[in-house]
Amino acid sequence: MPKVILAINAGSSSVKVSAFSYTPGKDDPKELAVIQIAGLTAPPATLTYDRGDHHVKNQELSESDLGTNVQEGAYEYIIKTLSSDKGLTELSNTDDIDFVCHRVVHGGDYDKPVRIDKDTYHHLETLSDLAPLHNAGALEIVKAVHAKSPKATNIAFFDNAFHQTLPAAARTYAIDQEIATRNKLRKYGFHGLSYAFIARAVSTHLSKPLTGLNIIALHLGSGASACCIRAGKSIDTSMGLTPLDGLPGATRSGSLDPSLIFHFTHEAGKMSHGSTKELHITTAEEILNKKSGWKALTGTTDFGVISQKASEGDEKCKLAFDIFVDRIVDFVAAYYVKLGGKVDALVFAGGIGEKGVQLREAVVAKVECLGFALDEGWNAKPGEQIVVEIGKEGHNHKVLVCRTDEQAEMARECAVDAEELRK
Numbered sequence: 001m002p003k004v005i006l007a008i009n010a011g012s013s014s015v016k017v018s019a020f021s022y023t024p025g026k027d028d029p030k031e032l033a034v035i036q037i038a039g040l041t042a043p044p045a046t047l048t049y050d051r052g053d054h055h056v057k058n059q060e061l062s063e064s065d066l067g068t069n070v071q072e073g074a075y076e077y078i079i080k081t082l083s084s085d086k087g088l089t090e091l092s093n094t095d096d097i098d099f100v101c102h103r104v105v106h107g108g109d110y111d112k113p114v115r116i117d118k119d120t121y122h123h124l125e126t127l128s129d130l131a132p133l134h135n136a137g138a139l140e141i142v143k144a145v146h147a148k149s150p151k152a153t154n155i156a157f158f159d160n161a162f163h164q165t166l167p168a169a170a171r172t173y174a175i176d177q178e179i180a181t182r183n184k185l186r187k188y189g190f191h192g193l194s195y196a197f198i199a200r201a202v203s204t205h206l207s208k209p210l211t212g213l214n215i216i217a218l219h220l221g222s223g224a225s226a227c228c229i230r231a232g233k234s235i236d237t238s239m240g241l242t243p244l245d246g247l248p249g250a251t252r253s254g255s256l257d258p259s260l261i262f263h264f265t266h267e268a269g270k271m272s273h274g275s276t277k278e279l280h281i282t283t284a285e286e287i288l289n290k291k292s293g294w295k296a297l298t299g300t301t302d303f304g305v306i307s308q309k310a311s312e313g314d315e316k317c318k319l320a321f322d323i324f325v326d327r328i329v330d331f332v333a334a335y336y337v338k339l340g341g342k343v344d345a346l347v348f349a350g351g352i353g354e355k356g357v358q359l360r361e362a363v364v365a366k367v368e369c370l371g372f373a374l375d376e377g378w379n380a381k382p383g384e385q386i387v388v389e390i391g392k393e394g395h396n397h398k399v400l401v402c403r404t405d406e407q408a409e410m411a412r413e414c415a416v417d418a419e420e421l422r423k
């Protein structure tokens with residue numbers, strides 16, 4: 001009998017849920033439906049739903065549809081839509097759900113997925129402050145699932161697990177090592193479910209074993225990061241102790257001189273008004289995570305709008321666009337050197353990586369000296385497949401777009417280890 005896996009991805013600006021059917025011991029889970037509510041930081045939020053030949057695209061939702069805790073509200077709205085869809089009989093009784101996979105951004109020292117019981121739940125709660133835009137929302141969703149589908153087994157999949165292979169030099173900060181060890185202050189890195197999916201998909205596309213695959217992967221969404229993958233494993237990534245480090249994002253500053261915040265405000269160390277019982281954040285963290293990035297520079301968090309306005313000459317948007325290109329290129333160059341120039345492909349993924357035609361064009365133009373070049377036609381209209389070539393033929397290194405799928409990655413890992421995870 002096929003069983004149902006629900007995979008939930010609570011991002012900083014979206015909640016994405018995919019439903020799969022799987023037969024234990026058989027092939028990869030089969031996708032039944034994908035639903036997402038996007039634009040949580042740029043209202044109105046929109047609903048997109050695909051199930052077979054039934055499609056809803058960017059249907060606007062009102063604020064009252066989602067309530068005050070938007071990630072949990074989005075999940076409730078999604079589950080209501082799925083369970084009332086007459087064409088999705090597999091989900092008409094939520095008791096039929098076997099596994100629910102949850103993307104949990106910060107998993108601390110966890111290096112593989114775990115079943116969520118009381119102890120793991122409380123441990124994950126203690127990590128919420130290290131992923132202020134993510135963990136608390138994901139845990140609210142775990143609670144909601146537990147209340148609605150008490151028979152389902154909840155599994156947490158961690159965004160930092162893929163980066164457990166970071167060498168010490170990349171992982172370690174140059175600070176007092178006693179304190180670093182005691183307080184677990186190191187680079188964790190995130191977007192790992194996406195990078196695991198990308199590495200596997202590109203290895204299949206290039207017919208090259210994962211163990212021989214060297215790529216520079218860019219996951220560019222509301223949160224953005226770069227990853228240097230050697231022989232299929234992460235050897236460096238741009239996010240750090242928290243998802244704030246590295247590239248700027250929708251509301252995040254990305255890397256800056258750590259002293260800056262003390263010149264920005266005298267309140268840096270005080271608890272922010274945005275702190276709650278579940279989430280303790282300082283004013284500094286509030287400013288750098290929630291009040292910076294594209295929002296601070298341009299007033300919008302939508303990089304599609306920023307790219308369009310930049311091309312029409314809007315100065316603020318042009319500056320935001322140029323900053324992003326500048327920071328991305330820094331990582332591509334650094335990772336190119338870390339791979340000793342032996343690079344199979346530069347891969348664009350995430351909402352901006354997959355849809356941002358101008359952004360890809362601007363980034364690749366700046367790294368042309370390293371042997372990357374775009375085919376303008378393919379870049380403007382990449383095909384529908386999971387991995388698409390957009391590089392110019394005859395150049396040293398490939399340029400690819402990968403339609404990454406964190407939910408599919410969780411469902412696949414879940415099906416492979418189902419019996420182990422159920423214990």
Ligand SMILES: Nc1ncnc2c1ncn2[C@@H]1O[C@H](COP(=O)(O)OP(=O)(O)O)[C@@H](O)[C@H]1O
Pocket residue numbers: 011012013014220221222223250301302303304305307350351352355356357
């Ligand atoms: N046409 C487009 N060009 C560039 N960026 C786009 C376009 N359409 C959507 N985006 C961006 O994709 C981002 C969402 O990416 P996604 O990876 O889905 O986010 P999340 O971090 O919530 O998972 C949004 O910030 C939006 O600005």
Ligand SMILES: CC(=O)OP(=O)(O)O
Pocket residue numbers: 010011012013105159190191221222223224243
């Ligand atoms: C880790 C992270 O920033 O995730 P997202 O881009 O989904 O917000």
Ligand SMILES: [Mg+2]
Pocket residue numbers: 011012221222
């Ligand atoms: Mg995301």
